């Protein structure tokens with residue numbers, strides 16, 4: 241069954257059209273990277289899928305039903321905001337909320353939920369610091385715990401907004417591999433917003449590229465080409481490949497006009 245179906249999605253703010261006529265189907269276990277310049281509407285797309293942002297027109301369905309706020313079938317790793325230094329919430333509490341947050345108000349955590357939290361924490365390699373207050377952890381440590389929170393309930397769909405920001409290279413690879421494992425083991429589909437596709441290039445099934453109120457979608461080889469991106473941006477954009485990595489030149493400048 242298709243995980244996510246967007247039909248003729250359109251969103252604008254004032255005069256500015258972020259995207260329109262957006263059609264997208266995401267299958268179980270699929271890894272979709274969302275690329276585009278600053279302000280092209282990547283985060284807004286995730287918010288629309290989460291039911292937090294109403295479309296101007298079009299529909300978004302998750303597992304064949306309209307999306308709604310707080311849908312437990314979606315895991316979300318928001319764009320990183322550092323947690324304030326004094327925050328007493330422990331990493332373990334955060335991860336446990338990802339598992340039983342919808343049963344809020346229960347006086348204690350069941351042993352099953354505790355075991356799931358332990359497993360999710362171990363999977364991101366955060367066992368050593370999961371009992372410290374979040375506010376006392378580094379940005380990268382916090383980020384791994386947020387990944388654990390978003391994946392602990394084995395969601396149908398995982399939305400990740402620049403989840404590798406503030407991680408060093410080794411941890412970037414670690415977190416990317418975790419998301420990859422999640423989708424192969426539990427068929428969670430992943431929508432991954434990023435400015436740099438290279439750390440996840442080998443995992444990406446399809447790219448959704450947003451620009452100038454328009455979009456293009458296809459495999460990385462289909463989309464990441466000079467002629468395709470030049471046509472999308474309406475100006476010269478060059479795509480280079482070096483040592484298995486992809487570089488896009490000219491798009492950032494084009495995105496500001």
Ligand SMILES: Nc1ncnc2c1ncn2[C@@H]1O[C@H](COP(=O)(O)OP(=O)(O)OP(=O)(O)O)[C@@H](O)[C@H]1O
Pocket residue numbers: 253258276277278279280281282283284285
């Ligand atoms: N609720 C809102 N009201 C008005 N404008 C908004 C609202 N939400 C987003 N925007 C505008 O829509 C545009 C797209 O924002 P969005 O955060 O989706 O972009 P993005 O592609 O995620 O950007 P970045 O790469 O910088 O994170 C921005 O210009 C933003 O100011």
